[in-house]
Amino acid sequence: MTPEDIGKAAGPAERRLIGLALNPAAPVDVLLRLLASESTAVRMALCRYRTLPGPVVDAVVAHPDGTTRGFFAENPYADPEQRARLVDDPEYRVRGRLAREPRADDVCMPRPLPDRTVVRMIETYEDDHLWELNRLISPGLRRAMPAHASAKVRHMGANAWHSLTPRELAALLADPDPDVQKAAAANSRSYERLRNPDAVREDLPTHPCHTHTHLLIYGALAPDVVAEALPRHAGLIARNASVRPETVALLAAHPDPKVRTRVAERPDLGPAERRALAVDPDPEVRLTLSVHPALTEAERAAIDYEVSQDESYFHSPPYDPELLPDLEHIRTLALSAHPLLRRRAARELHLPADLVALLADDPDLGVRVLLGQNHPDAPAALLLRCFLEYTGRDRWHLTGHGNFPRAGLARFAGDEDPAVRRLALLDPGMSGDAADRLTRDPDPQVRADAARHPRLPQDRIAALLDDPELAHRAAANPALPAATMYGLVATAGQQAS
Structure with a gap:
């Protein structure tokens, strides 16, 4: 069964214990009793979806059930040093789970294992585990x-x-x-x-496949290979760095705008091709050409391009945070009049403070969002503004930033956007009455968050423990009295016996 299947199969009593297992205020002895539960779903919630105090980690690592240890092996909330204690686990499946990148939520992002642990895996793990290990290797070790x-x-x-x-x-x-x-x-x-055109010709399959594509993009291509491939694979040839200038010029006039867009990305474009593509009838071609590194700011400004505000464009691809960028080049990008170049600069972790302040007030939403998503010193006002204006991918991830403001968010409790109403529940000062109202919100995620709010009145928490939808959320509320926690565990134990 998948973790999702395990959770869905849990009965009402189990769901209350699942919530209790996630309660950040649950005492250690309660957590240890939950770890001893016969319910796989309860042990999964405890070991896979939260941070754990040291004594509980000790008990998890020593737990006799491999499935339980495996849940902890893939816990993205756990300190990597704690997970690393399972590196020599006797069970194959536990080691396999440790070798996979943990699945995180939209706030918690996975962290790489310690280098010494990865080295130990490389030295001792089976080959079918190692192919998944790449995502856990730190840039320094790589x-x-x-x-x-x-x-x-x-x-x-x-x-x-x-x-x-x-x-x-x-x-x-x-x-x-x-x-x-x-x-x-x-x-x-x-x-x-x-790098050998004759060898590439010899190795090139006659049918479309991964090797065929790879060689047409990255292999050194002889003129006859280019001529034969052009009619059907012009888009691949346009990405190949080895093709001759006359072929590039031919591709720059190709009837397919997707091919011309590929050509516009080439760093080796000559002045004639750049001039032609700058006035291309296709807007995507012009936009692609407008960020070409050979252009001056004046040449960019002369191009009729339009930067899309489609929020899927704002997603920031991962990159090596240990590689120090060329700060002079980054400053040039940040000061450009072109929004896409400023977006590139906004992704840099090492962006200087003056440029952070400048881009935080950028007129382009994409610049502001990428800065908020990536920079450790993104200002609180920027982060909140981004959340309110941006509705795309990783929106909620903004709330996990250390600078994201929480005080005063209760003012959004009546907002039309359910995601913004959820935001109000991050305010530790929200009134109990407001939290109570939001447990009856039309949006299920708002109701779920409200049931866990620590200012929720005790009588409402008690009532929700019997609510089929929100019982497990109420059991996870840190304001739940300790006596109630012990009672839930005791009741479950009596039912089991």
């Missing part, structure tokens, strides 16, 4: 892998041939470990074949 003291770590580093420097590749080819040498040599041969 860069250190080709020269790591562990041969198995170097072996994994040798497989990333596309990111190896010539010196790293030479060292791996002469590695004292024969398996590392073999992997480095195999990948070096693959890379050399990719």
Whole structure:
């Protein structure tokens, strides 16, 4: 059963205990009694969906049931050091869960495991676990892998041939470990074949597949291969860095605007192609060309482009936070008149304070949202403004920012937008009457949040413990009296016996 299936199958009494397992005010002995529950759903809630105090973590790690330990192995709320204690778990499935990136919610973001734990996994885990491990490797360890003291770590580093420097590749080819040498040599041969037009011609499949696509985009292509592929695969050829200038010029006049858009992304565009694409009849082509690095601000301004306010454009792709950017280049982007370039700058974690202040008041919503989503020093006023104006992906994630304001949010309790009414429930000073009203809200998520609000009156909490929809939410309310918590556990124990 999936975690979702386990939760849905829980009965009313179990659902109250599930809520209690998530209650941040539950005493340690209550949590330990829940850990001993016969209910898989209760143990799952306790071990998978919250932080746990040290004594409970000790008990989870020593728990005899592998499924229970496995729940904790994939807990995104747990400190990675705590999860790392399961690295040598005797059960295959627990190790497998630890090797996967934990599934987080829209506020809690997963964190990588400690480097020493990842190294231990690489050295001892089965191959079918290691293919999922990449997302848990820190940027620092990834860069250190080709020269790591562990041969198995170097072996994994040798497989990333596309990111190896010539010196790293030479060292791996002469590695004292024969398996590392073999992997480095195999990948070096693959890379050399990719750079050899004759080898690419020989390796190119005659039918569409992943290898066919990969070679047309990244392989060194001979003129005859280009000529044969152009009629059906112009969009792929347009992305290939090896094609000749005359082919690029031909593609810049291709009848398909998607192909011309691909061409407009090429950093090697000549002045003639840039001038032609700057006045292209297709708006997406003009927009793509308008951020070309070879253009001056005046040349950008002369292009008739329009930046979409589609909020899907605002999503910030992940990048290596340990790589220090070229701050001079970032400043140029931040001061550009082009919103898309300012959006690129807004994603930078290392953006200087003066540029943070400047972009926080940017006229483009995308710039403001990306700054709020990414910068650790994003101002509180910006974060709230972004939440109120932005309705796209990761909206609620803004509330997890350390600077997000909470005091005074109760004023939004009557807003038309249910997400904004949820915002009101983040206010620790909300009145009990307002929280009570929101437990009857037409929106189910608002009702759920209200049932957990610590200012909710005690009589309403007690009533909700018998509500089929909100009982588990009420049981998770930190204002729930300790006596009631013990009573819920005791009642469940009596029913089980």
